[in-house]
Amino acid sequence: MPQRPADSAGVRWLHSYASGATVTALRKAGRRVSVLADAEKEGKRAQRFVGKGDRFKGGRYGPPGVGKLV
Amino acid sequence: MALIMNTTEIESALVNIEATYPSMCQRIELPEKTCEARICHALHIAKGPARGKPTILIIGGVHAREWGGPDTLVNFAADLMRAYSNRKGLRYLKKTFSAVDIRTIIEKRSLVVFPCVNPDGVEFSHTKQHLWRKNRNPTYSKGNPKKIGVDINRNYDFLWDFKKYFHPAAWDSSLASDDPIEETFHGPAPFSEPETRNVRWLMDTFKPAIFLDLHSYDGDVLYSWGNDEDQTTDPDQNFANPAYDGQRGRIGDTYREYISLPDYEIATGIARAVSDAMRDVRNRLYKPLQGVGLYPTCGTSDDYAASRHIVSPKIPKTFAFTIEFNFEGDTRDPFLATANPKTLTQTMRDVIPGLIALCLVAPQALYAGNVRSERVSRKTANHPC
Numbered sequence: 001m002p003q004r005p006a007d008s009a010g011v012r013w014l015h016s017y018a019s020g021a022t023v024t025a026l027r028k029a030g031r032r033v034s035v036l037a038d039a040e041k042e043g044k045r046a047q048r049f050v051g052k053g054d055r056f057k058g059g060r061y062g063p064p065g066v067g068k069l070v
Numbered sequence: 071m072a073l074i075m076n077t078t079e080i081e082s083a084l085v086n087i088e089a090t091y092p093s094m095c096q097r098i099e100l101p102e103k104t105c106e107a108r109i110c111h112a113l114h115i116a117k118g119p120a121r122g123k124p125t126i127l128i129i130g131g132v133h134a135r136e137w138g139g140p141d142t143l144v145n146f147a148a149d150l151m152r153a154y155s156n157r158k159g160l161r162y163l164k165k166t167f168s169a170v171d172i173r174t175i176i177e178k179r180s181l182v183v184f185p186c187v188n189p190d191g192v193e194f195s196h197t198k199q200h201l202w203r204k205n206r207n208p209t210y211s212k213g214n215p216k217k218i219g220v221d222i223n224r225n226y227d228f229l230w231d232f233k234k235y236f237h238p239a240a241w242d243s244s245l246a247s248d249d250p251i252e253e254t255f256h257g258p259a260p261f262s263e264p265e266t267r268n269v270r271w272l273m274d275t276f277k278p279a280i281f282l283d284l285h286s287y288d289g290d291v292l293y294s295w296g297n298d299e300d301q302t303t304d305p306d307q308n309f310a311n312p313a314y315d316g317q318r319g320r321i322g323d324t325y326r327e328y329i330s331l332p333d334y335e336i337a338t339g340i341a342r343a344v345s346d347a348m349r350d351v352r353n354r355l356y357k358p359l360q361g362v363g364l365y366p367t368c369g370t371s372d373d374y375a376a377s378r379h380i381v382s383p384k385i386p387k388t389f390a391f392t393i394e395f396n397f398e399g400d401t402r403d404p405f406l407a408t409a410n411p412k413t414l415t416q417t418m419r420d421v422i423p424g425l426i427a428l429c430l431v432a433p434q435a436l437y438a439g440n441v442r443s444e445r446v447s448r449k450t451a452n453h454p455c
Contacts, residue, residue: 015398017201037403043200046137046409050074050196059085063141065149066072066418067160 072414075141076196077108077189080131083144084111084185091151093117094176101271102264104190105207110268112184113147114276117154120180124432127278128425129184129269129371132222134191134202136286138395138408142418143185143284146425150175160426162419165350167426175429182276187265188222200406203253205265210250210258217250220257223283224367226270226374227260229297229309229318236297236368240319244365256369269371273378273388279435280340281375281390282428284421287404288364288394289356291345291424293337294329294376296361297368301326302334309377319366337389340431344391347427351420361392389435391428395421 006012017039018026026033056062075083088097094117100110116123128146130139153160154176159168175181186192190206204219211217224246229235232246246256261267273281294300297309298318307314308328317325329337341358348356361372372390379387395417400407408414 039201039403042403042406046200046403046406047196049409049411049414051076051079054076054078054082055073056079056082056086059082059089062086062090063075063083063144063148065152066145066415067149067153067162067422069153069156069158070161070166 072141072411072418074137074196074409074414075144077186077193080140080144080186080189081111083148084113087113087144087147087151091155094154095147095151098182098272100184100268102267104188104264105205105209106190106193108189110184110186110189110265112182112272115147115150115176115181115183116179117177120276123178123180124279124436125180125182125276126280126282126429126432127182127184127272127276127375128282128284128428129187129272130284131186131192132188132265132283132371133285134188134195134204135200135405137195137405138286138414138417139284140185140192141408141414142395142421142425143183145418146422147183147185149422150181150426162423163351164353165347165423167423171426171430175426179429179432180276181429182272182278184269184272187269191219191222204255205263207257207263210255214251217255219250219255220263221246221254222263222265223285223371224254224256224369225260225263225266226369226371228370228374228377229368230256230260232256232319232368235309235315236319236366237317237323237325240366244367245319246368260369266371270374273375277386278375278388279386280428280432281372281388282425283371283390283392285392285394287396287398287400287407289354289397290359290364290392290394291341291348291356292359292361292364292372292392292394293341294361294373294390295327296364296370296373297366298325298327298362300329300334300360300362302329302331304328305330308380309373310380319368321362321366333387333389336434337391340389340428340434341391343427343431344393344424348420348424351423352416354420356393356395356420356424364394387435393421393424 195202375390
């Protein structure tokens with residue numbers, strides 16, 4: 001996943017997925033850790049937005065497209 | 071409101087598009103089944119004979135957790151077909167393409183769209199572990215479920231053996247890994263995976279002038295090269311030259327990857343055209359960026375596509391790109407931004423104009439393919455095809 005270079009103060013932020021144990025270990029090692037989200041919970045929530053079954057019925061129907069005809 | 075398409079729906083959508091527009095659209099069955107025995111399909115879109123037209127090959131659904139890529143490509147094909155058959159143009163918020171633009175693509179280009187390269191992984195991400203990235207090949211896992219899978223986008227034959235070609239300081243997990251537990255495990259050999267062999271088959275069969283791999287996230291349009299910084303002055307300093315083995319992949323040092331100045335100008339020009347079209351939608355900048363600007367990589371689809379003509383001079387030149395859609399700040403979990411139906415629709419509206427622009431500028435690449443301006447050392451076997 002993309003990572004930013006160090007900022008002007010030489011501080012480097014890593015965007016990462018980590019277990020609770022890893023977060024604890026990082027904090028013990030003196031790293032600053034901001035927990036943005038519970039990835040497990042977010043993932044389960046997101047999976048509800050995946051289509052169920054086959055909305056296109058084997059090809060009888062198709063995707064509507066997203067552009068407007070002009 | 072759009073919901074993410076599951077893998078069955080992606081296939082059904084392709085069936086529908088082919089059945090609805092048979093005179094300009096053909097479904098292609100890929101030769102290799104996935105490890106879970108799925109059969110994959112691409113769409114070939116071209117009205118009339120494809121011969122002599124610039125071919126554009128676009129793939130998506132490579133990294134399983136990067137939701138929205140397959141949906142974007144399926145809707146891209148659907149939009150083109152719908153607009154052409156109605157003799158209309160297309161509008162995406164503030165970006166409009168005329169009916170002539172659409173007709174140009176359908177009648178004067180040969181377009182191949184492979185929406186879901188990694189259906190096994192995508193299915194696993196949709197139903198089990200949403201953050202899954204690799205394919206689902208269990209061969210190298212020795213029974214450990216955490217070690218299942220190969221990173222498809224580290225499995226192509228471009229500097230695949232990173233410990234030989236890259237400086238040890240560049241060996242980190244974003245470059246590639248030979249440990250199956252890592253997300254960037256590159257497999258036991260180049261093209262060990264059916265998914266990469268399917269993409270190679272499309273390249274061999276259609277010989278694209280332009281290749282694009284759709285990923286997320288970082289908000290970029292990436293152009294060659296991804297292994298090291300570009301340079302245009304020393305043709306001998308190139309990926310195929312063993313004199314530089316063990317030196318690649320460190321930013322800011324003396325090794326830089328050669329690209330001829332004309333090719334560099336064409337590659338960056340095409341990336342800018344794609345970026346401009348995406349920005350015009352709602353003023354969101356997808357910045358053109360050299361691939362290595364994300365981080366150094368090896369074994370990726372875009373660098374493999376761009377390197378083929380250098381390794382095998384009989385192969386026509388391909389200009390290769392990657393779009394990284396969506397941005398770090400979009401949601402708390404950027405991979406999942408597109409799970410929100412509103413965001414999914416908006417992402418598709420951002421990206422599809424870039425793909426249309428890519429098709430429109432394709433002749434630039436075809437022209438360049440006929441002008442073999444670079445002088446690259448080919449005396450080595452660094453890159454056996």
